[in-house]
Amino acid sequence: MKHIKSTAVPINIENIDTDQIIPARFLKATSREGFGKNLFRDWRFENDDEAQPKKDFPLNDSKWKGRILVGAKNFGCGSSREHAAWAIKDYGFDVVISSFFADIFKNNALNNFLLPVQVSDDFLQKIFDAIETDPNTEIEVNLEHQTIGIPTIGIEEKFDINSYKKTCLINGYDDIDFLLSIRNDIEGFENKRKAVGAA
Amino acid sequence: MGKSLVEKIWDAHVVKTIDGGPSVLYIDRHFIHEVTSPQAFAGLRKRGLPVFRPKQIVATADHNVPTILQHLPIKEELSRQQVDKLVSNCKEFGIELYGLGHPYQGIVHVIGPELGVTQPGMTIVCGDSHTSTHGAFGTIAFGIGTSEVEMVMATQCVLQSKPKLMRINVDGELNPGVLSKDIILYIISKLSASGATGYFVEYAGSTIRGLTMEARMTICNMSIEMGARGGLIAPDEVTFKYLEGREFSPKGKDWDAAVAKWKELYSDQDAKFDSEINIKAEDIQPMITYGTNPGMGIGVDQSIPAEQEITEKEKAGFLKSLQYMGLQAGQPIKGQKVDYVFIGSCTNSRIEDLRLVAGFVRGKKKASNVEVWVVPGSKQVEKAAQEEGIDKIFEEAGFQLRQPGCSACLGMNEDKIPAGKYCISTSNRNFEGRQGPNARTLLASPLTAALAAITGKVEDVREYFN
Ligand code: SF4
Numbered sequence: 087m088k089h090i091k092s093t094a095v096p097i098n099i100e101n102i103d104t105d106q107i108i109p110a111r112f113l114k115a116t117s118r119e120g121f122g123k124n125l126f127r128d129w130r131f132e133n134d135d136e137a138q139p140k141k142d143f144p145l146n147d148s149k150w151k152g153r154i155l156v157g158a159k160n161f162g163c164g165s166s167r168e169h170a171a172w173a174i175k176d177y178g179f180d181v182v183i184s185s186f187f188a189d190i191f192k193n194n195a196l197n198n199f200l201l202p203v204q205v206s207d208d209f210l211q212k213i214f215d216a217i218e219t220d221p222n223t224e225i226e227v228n229l230e231h232q233t234i235g236i237p238t239i240g241i242e243e244k245f246d247i248n249s250y251k252k253t254c255l256i257n258g259y260d261d262i263d264f265l266l267s268i269r270n271d272i273e274g275f276e277n278k279r280k281a282v283g284a285a
Numbered sequence: 286m287g288k289s290l291v292e293k294i295w296d297a298h299v300v301k302t303i304d305g306g307p308s309v310l311y312i313d314r315h316f317i318h319e320v321t322s323p324q325a326f327a328g329l330r331k332r333g334l335p336v337f338r339p340k341q342i343v344a345t346a347d348h349n350v351p352t353i354l355q356h357l358p359i360k361e362e363l364s365r366q367q368v369d370k371l372v373s374n375c376k377e378f379g380i381e382l383y384g385l386g387h388p389y390q391g392i393v394h395v396i397g398p399e400l401g402v403t404q405p406g407m408t409i410v411c412g413d414s415h416t417s418t419h420g421a422f423g424t425i426a427f428g429i430g431t432s433e434v435e436m437v438m439a440t441q442c443v444l445q446s447k448p449k450l451m452r453i454n455v456d457g458e459l460n461p462g463v464l465s466k467d468i469i470l471y472i473i474s475k476l477s478a479s480g481a482t483g484y485f486v487e488y489a490g491s492t493i494r495g496l497t498m499e500a501r502m503t504i505c506n507m508s509i510e511m512g513a514r515g516g517l518i519a520p521d522e523v524t525f526k527y528l529e530g531r532e533f534s535p536k537g538k539d540w541d542a543a544v545a546k547w548k549e550l551y552s553d554q555d556a557k558f559d560s561e562i563n564i565k566a567e568d569i570q571p572m573i574t575y576g577t578n579p580g581m582g583i584g585v586d587q588s589i590p591a592e593q594e595i596t597e598k599e600k601a602g603f604l605k606s607l608q609y610m611g612l613q614a615g616q617p618i619k620g621q622k623v624d625y626v627f628i629g630s631c632t633n634s635r636i637e638d639l640r641l642v643a644g645f646v647r648g649k650k651k652a653s654n655v656e657v658w659v660v661p662g663s664k665q666v667e668k669a670a671q672e673e674g675i676d677k678i679f680e681e682a683g684f685q686l687r688q689p690g691c692s693a694c695l696g697m698n699e700d701k702i703p704a705g706k707y708c709i710s711t712s713n714r715n716f717e718g719r720q721g722p723n724a725r726t727l728l729a730s731p732l733t734a735a736l737a738a739i740t741g742k743v744e745d746v747r748e749y750f751n
Contacts, residue, residue, distance in 0.1 A: 100602045101478050101578050105716040110695045114349065114363035116323035116370050118431075128718045158602075160479035163512060163578070164716060166414040167321065168430035186479060189514050190414060194430035248446065250306025261432070262332070265440040268301060268309065272442055275300040275311055 087199060087255050090180055090227045093152035095144050096217050097126075102157050103164035104191065108173040110165075121169050122176030145177075149221040154181045156213055161202075162191025171198045181227050183234070185210040196251050197261065203227060203234050209243045212236075229255060287553025289450055290519050291485045294425045294550070298408045300442060307444040313407040315342045315437050316393045317380070319349055319371040320697070321412030325435035326374040338441045339379040343402055346371055346384045347392045348697050352660050352687035355385055364698060378438075389532075391663020391689045394418035394631035398502065399665055401531025405520040405547040410437055415631050415713065417508040420517030421501035422524055423550045425485070427515040448514050449483050449559040452552070454490035457566035462746035464641075465500035466633060466711065466730035468492070469507040470572035470582045472564065478580035482512030484560065487552060492566040493518060498527040499637040506632045507713050510579035519551040571746050574715050574728040575618055576606040581715070583618060585733065585745045591615040609717055610725050611705070618743055622654070623707045623727065626738040627720070629660030629687075630694035630712035633731045636661075636669045638711070642735040643675040651683040652741030658700065659684050660692040684738065696721045709737045 112124045130145055132138035139146040155174060161184035162170060171194040174182060181201045195202045205213070216236050217223045227234050229252065235242030247255075254260065265272075288296070300309040317325075322344070329336065336342065349364035359365035368385065375382040383389040389396055394415050397403040403419045409426035410416060412434040419426035433443050455468060473480075486508050493501065501518050508516025525544050528534045535543040570584035583589065592614045595603045607614060612621075628634070628642055639661060651657050659679055661667040667689055670676055679686045693700040694712040701721030702708040708726050711734050715726035729737070732746045 098601070099605070100599065101580075103578065103714075103716045105695075105714070105719050109718050109722075110348075110697045113320050113697065114367050116367060117327065118324050128722055134722055160482070160512065163478060163482075164414065164509075164714065166412060166416075166428035166430055168324075168412075168432060171430070186482065188479070188482060188512055190428055190430060193433065197430060197432035248306045250303045250444075261444050262328075262436050262439055265309065265436055265442050265444070266334075269440065271301055271309075272311070272440055276441075279311075 087180070087201065088229050090153060091224055092154050093222055094154035094156050094183070094213070094217050094225050095150040095152060096156045096214055097144055098158050098214055100158040101160045101163055104162060104167050104170040105164055107162070107170040108167065113167060113169055118172050120176065121173035122178065125173040125177045153179055154183060154225050154227070155179045156183045156210075156217065158210070159184060159186045159207070161187050162195070163188040166190045166194070168194040168198070171195045171200050175200045183210070183213065183225075196255070199255060201227065201229065201255065203245050205234060205243055205245060209241070212241055286557065287555040289552040289556035289558065290423065290487055290517060290550055291425060291448070291450055292556070294406055294408065295447065297406070298425070303444070307446040309442050310408060310445045312410050312437050312441055312443060313341065314397070314402060314409045316397055316409070316411035316413075316416070317342060317344045317434065318393050318411070318413065319346050319367045321431050322374065322434055323367065323370050324431045325412070325438055326378065328435040329378070329438055334439050336378040336380065336438045341441060342380045342438070343397065344371060344375050344380050344382040344384070345390055345393050345396055348691045348695065350385055350690040351698050352690050352692045352700055355688045361699065388664050391665065392631045392634065392691055394506065395635060395662030395666065398422065398498070399531070399663060401528050401534035404528065404534070404543070405524060405550050410443060414509045415506050417513070417515045418502050418506040418631055420505040420508065420515050421498060423517055423520035423547070425515060425517065428509065448485040451481055451484040451486045451513070451560040451562065452558045453486055453488050453562045453564065455488065455492040455564045455566055456490040457492060459492060459566045459569065460747065461750040462571055462732060463569050464730040464732060465496055465503045467569055467572045469504045470574065470579070470728065471569045473507065473511045473579050474572065474582035476511045476580070478510060478578040479512045480580070481508065484513050486513045486516040488516060488518050489552070494521065497637060498523060499635045502635070503632055507579065510713055520547050571730060571733050573618055573733060573743060574726075575610060575612055576603070577609055577715055577717050579713065579715060579728060581606065582728070585619055585743060588615055588617045589613070619745060621707070621727070621743040622741060623709045623737050623743065624655060625702050625706055625708035626655055626657040626734050627660070627693045627708055627710040627712065628731055628734055629658065629662070629692050631662065632713045633711035634660060634662030634666065636666050638731045639666065639670050639675050640673070642731050643678040645732060645735045646682045646684070646739060647678050649682055649739050651738045654741050655738055657684040657738045658687055658693060660687045661689050663689050682738070693720050695719060696724070702726070709734045709743065
C-alpha cells in the first residue's frame, strides 16, 4: 500500500453516487466478497445483461486498465453502503482519485485499504488529459510521502491524509484493533458520565 | 468564546483524541437494519467478540421487506435470507429487534423518533446515510459504513474527525402550499449536491422554529443530499412536547431532569461557524427535481436550465442526466406527465404527511393513467392512518395504501418503477436507477405528489390554494 504505480481507468463524470457504483439490488448478499462483478452494473451493461456490454463505458474498453480509478468531483456521494468500496476494491482497484470525495465513502474506502487520493481540480484535469491522450500513462502514488504524480510528464502534487490513517494503511492495522485496545478508556468514560447523570 | 450546539454535544462524547487523527466518539444509540449489518456481525464472530452494549442498539427490518402480505414469508429468496439473518444475529447477540410483524416495525429513521429512542443531546449512528434525520431532535446523528457498524458493536465508539460547521438560517413566512420538503430541496438546489461536504449543518431561524417535529425531520433527513455529514436543529418546546410520553422517553422525575438538560442545547450567541447562509422563506416555491441528483431542483413554475446556463465542466453530466430523464434543456417542468406517484420513505412517510395528503385528496379520484402507492413509515403510522380513516380516503381516491418499509425509495423489494416511467416521489434520491433500472424520479413534497396523483401531471399547488 506504500507505493503504487499503475495505469488508470478514467470515468470523467461528476457526482458519481454509490447507487451507480453498486445498485441497491446487489446489496442482498451477507458477505463482503464478490461485489466487483457488479461494479457500475447499470453503466456497464445494456438491459442488465452481461452479454451486452456498453462499448463506450471505460470498464468495457480494453485500452483502460490498471489499479487506479479516476473519477470527477464529488465521488461516492449518496448512500453509506460500504458495498461501494468493496465493489471497487474487489474489481481490482487500490486507489481512487478525485478532486472531492463524499465523507462516508472516504471513510469506507480507508477502512477497506482502498486509498482515496484527493487532488486539486487543475491536477485532476491534467490527469484526465494525460491518460486520455495516452492510456498507457502511469500514475505514481506514494503514500509515505503523500505525493501523486505522472513522472513521464513531470507533474506531481501532495495529498492529505491524517497521520493515524496513514499509519493504519501502511501497517495494515484496522480501527477495531485500536478501539479494542482502549476499552478501559471507554469504560472509564461511561462511568464518568453515569456519575454526572448523563444519558 | 461560546460553543455551537454541535460542539457542545461533540465535546461531551469525546473519549479521547488521537494525535494528528480523529477523535474517539462515544455513541449513545445505534440503529441497525438488515442490509448493512450482516457483514458486521460476521466480523464480530470472526474476531470472537460479543456486542459491547447490546441495550444501546435497536434493530428493524425495512429495506428489503415487501409492502403487501407482510404476514407471509418473503417471496424473494435473497431478501428473505437477509431479513432472516437479522433475526438470527439479533438473537445471538442479544439485540432488541422490531422485525416484521412487530407493532414497532418500520423504517429505521421513522421508528427511532416515534418511540422516543432518539433524544436531544445524543450521538446516534446507523449504517445508513439518512441517519441525519435524527438531528431534528438536537442530536449528532450520522451515517456510517459497515466496518464502522462493527466498531460500534464492538466498542460503542467510532473514530471521527471534527466536522466543519455550517449554519443555515431560514427566516420569514412560507408561501401557502410550501412544505418543509420544499425548503430543503430549495437549499440543496442552491448549495448543490456537494455543497455541504465535510460540514455538520445547523438549521436555525424563525421558519425552522415554526415547523413541527415531523417537518423538521424531513429537512434534517436530506442534509446528506448536499454532502453534509449531518444536520441538526436545537431542541425547543416543540421537541419536548413531541417526546413527552413516548415509549422510551424518560418519565416522571427523570423527564424533568432531562428537559432541564436539553434546554441547554443551543448554539451560544458568540458561537463560531465556518460558513453561514441566510435564506428568505418567501423566496421558496414548491420545488421539483428534473435531474439525477437532488441538487438538480427548480420551482415547479420554472424551466429546466438551458444548456448555455451550465458551465463547461458540468455540461457533460447535465446532458447525461437529461438524456436519462428524457427531458429537454430549457423546457418547463409544469405539465410534465407522470406514471407513478410514490408517497413514502424516511423523508415523508409520517402521519402528518399522510394526513396532509388525505386532506388534499378527500373526495377526489386519482388520474386514470397513474398508479399511486402510499407507504407508511411504520406500523404505528399505518395504525394511526387506519384509526383516523385515512385508509378509506385513499381507497376512494384509488390510491394503494401499502405496508411499512423503504419500498420504492430504493427498490430493493418488489416495489420498483418500470424502466422509462416517470415517478413523482416524496423520497430523497433521484439517482439513476434508484427506484428501479432506468426509472425516472422527480422528487417533490407530499402535496405536489398528491396533486400529480389527481391530475396525472406536475402542477403548481399554489394554484389550488389561492
Ligand atoms: S426510506 Fe429510502 S432513504 Fe430512507 S432508509 Fe429506506 S432506503 Fe434509505
